[in-house]
Amino acid sequence: MNGEGKEIRIECEGAAVLPLDSLAELQGDIKKMTRANHKKLTRAIIEDGFSAPIFIWRSPTETANYIIDGHQRLSILRELREKQWGIPDIPVAFVDADTMQDAKKKLLTVASQFADFNVVKLDNFLIESGLDAIEVDSMVRLTRVDVIVKPGQRIWGSPDDRVEGPDGIVEKVGYGLGSFWPNIKNEEHEAFRYFIELPEEESATNAHRKKGNLINAGFFSRSPVFEMDKIIKTYMRPGNYFLDSCVGWATFSALAKYYGYSGTGIDIWDTALECSRRQIENMVSHEGSKVDIVEMDAMATQFEDGAFDFCYCNAPFFDEETYSGADNDIASSDPVIFESHFKKLLREIYRVTKTGALTVVVINDRRNKGMLVPMHSQVIEWGGTVGFGLHDMAIQETRTQMKRMRKNDYKVRRTTKSHEYVIVFKKPGGEIEDGTEENAG
Numbered sequence: 054m055n056g057e058g059k060e061i062r063i064e065c066e067g068a069a070v071l072p073l074d075s076l077a078e079l080q081g082d083i084k085k086m087t088r089a090n091h092k093k094l095t096r097a098i099i100e101d102g103f104s105a106p107i108f109i110w111r112s113p114t115e116t117a118n119y120i121i122d123g124h125q126r127l128s129i130l131r132e133l134r135e136k137q138w139g140i141p142d143i144p145v146a147f148v149d150a151d152t153m154q155d156a157k158k159k160l161l162t163v164a165s166q167f168a169d170f171n172v173v174k175l176d177n178f179l180i181e182s183g184l185d186a187i188e189v190d191s192m193v194r195l196t197r198v199d200v201i202v203k204p205g206q207r208i209w210g211s212p213d214d215r216v217e218g219p220d221g222i223v224e225k226v227g228y229g230l231g232s233f234w235p236n237i238k239n240e241e242h243e244a245f246r247y248f249i250e251l252p253e254e255e256s257a258t259n260a261h262r263k264k265g266n267l268i269n270a271g272f273f274s275r276s277p278v279f280e281m282d283k284i285i286k287t288y289m290r291p292g293n294y295f296l297d298s299c300v301g302w303a304t305f306s307a308l309a310k311y312y313g314y315s316g317t318g319i320d321i322w323d324t325a326l327e328c329s330r331r332q333i334e335n336m337v338s339h340e341g342s343k344v345d346i347v348e349m350d351a352m353a354t355q356f357e358d359g360a361f362d363f364c365y366c367n368a369p370f371f372d373e374e375t376y377s378g379a380d381n382d383i384a385s386s387d388p389v390i391f392e393s394h395f396k397k398l399l400r401e402i403y404r405v406t407k408t409g410a411l412t413v414v415v416i417n418d419r420r421n422k423g424m425l426v427p428m429h430s431q432v433i434e435w436g437g438t439v440g441f442g443l444h445d446m447a448i449q450e451t452r453t454q455m456k457r458m459r460k461n462d463y464k465v466r467r468t469t470k471s472h473e474y475v476i477v478f479k480k481p482g483g484e485i486e487d488g489t490e491e492n493a494g
């Protein structure tokens with residue numbers, strides 16, 4: 054959008070106008086905008102002009118004009134100037150504040166709707182400003198940020214990032230090992246830029262189209278990247294060779310590759326296989342790891358007994374989303390067939406994993422004629438029938454049903470399911486590497 058010879062229109066009046074370069078940063082980069090919002094806001098400024106004054110705090114001691122609100126719009130104006138757009142002086146409104154700390158507090162209360170907080174940067178911002186986290190929390194609506202207070206310490210982060218002591222776990226594992234995994238946007242993950250777009254609606258199979266509703270008609274959903282992250286960091290150890298049974302879009306396999314693990318992903322559906330291969334190709338690896346994507350039925354593989362150190366499995370869930378539509382697709386709306394498929398799948402995973410290996414199965418509960426069917430407990434039971442022991446379980450927060458179901462759920466007096474289960478099986482036996490007593494705790 055080259056703006057040579059063009060000027061951004063000013064469509065508002067403030068208490069004064071100031072040149073763009075006279076405005077000083079107060080916020081740094083505690084907030085960041087998604088690519089989509091950045092585009093939206095840029096287009097709005099070009100098409101509709103600069104339509105509201107920005108808030109400024111004029112520091113009495115430093116004679117500087119600090120930006121209280123309007124950072125995102127001003128950064129877009131700077132970008133536009135680089136693209137040859139003319140930028141007139143900016144209308145400003147003045148906010149009263151006695152001190153820099155007071156000004157920073159005001160900045161948080163008028164936080165822009167166009168960007169989300171970056172938790173770590175926000176933490177530093179608060180510590181540097183000496184602001185009281187509890188007080189700030191009551192003023193600002195922070196969707197994914199909780200305040201955790203320990204004597205003499207203020208920490209911002211999701212609940213499972215809680216630092217509980219000097220045991221070094223957060224530094225070692227990357228999170229606090231909590232068993233509730235909050236929904237964190239995929240965009241926040243450092244590897245997000247290596248994830249490809251999922252297939253568009255046009256590439257949906259006929260089976261998807263036949264179902265004819267928005268959830269199934271070619272709208273594919275990716276497992277949350279941070280869920281994969283926590284699975285890898287908690288349940289895998291360097292050198293583990295993995296099986297991604299029902300690889301889908303290879304969300305798990307790709308992130309495992311990123312973290313230096315090698316393995317094999319299998320699926321029976323050509324759309325998934327093609328997408329997975331592209332995904333693996335697109336993912337960088339820090340350790341030269343190798344991931345193969347192979348067409349194979351997860352209920353009857355050709356792998357040797359005990360070929361894998363670890364297995365991740367996110368199989369179809371009843372017929373929530375239809376995939377290949379093939380006869381050997383695990384998805385089925387018939388509970389008897391689904392159970393038989395799932396048991397075959399678990400039996401096969403048990404066979405191809407090593408003694409002591411962990412297998413992570415992600416599953417959700419469902420409703421049948423209004424009644425809750427506790428699928429997670431059924432799957433645990435089915436795992437037991439093939440020989441697995443239940444090793445661990447975590448809850449992943451998910452948001453997919455929230456908008457779709459909430460109104461109906463309220464009418465019939467129930468909650469909307471906003472979580473899924475991360476069930477961890479163990480093939481009994483094996484040893485813990487450093488001799489730690491496994492039964493402790």
Ligand SMILES: C[S@@+](CC[C@H](N)C(=O)[O-])C[C@H]1O[C@@H](n2cnc3c(N)ncnc32)[C@H](O)[C@@H]1O
Pocket residue numbers: 274275276298299300301302303304305319320321322325349350351352367368369370376377381382383384
């Ligand atoms: C829920 S998706 C996996 C999505 C994946 N977790 C991701 O986010 O990238 C389930 C996958 O299981 C595959 N599938 C269904 N039946 C299968 C079978 N018998 N063997 C292997 N894969 C199967 C489907 O084709 C689909 O790609």
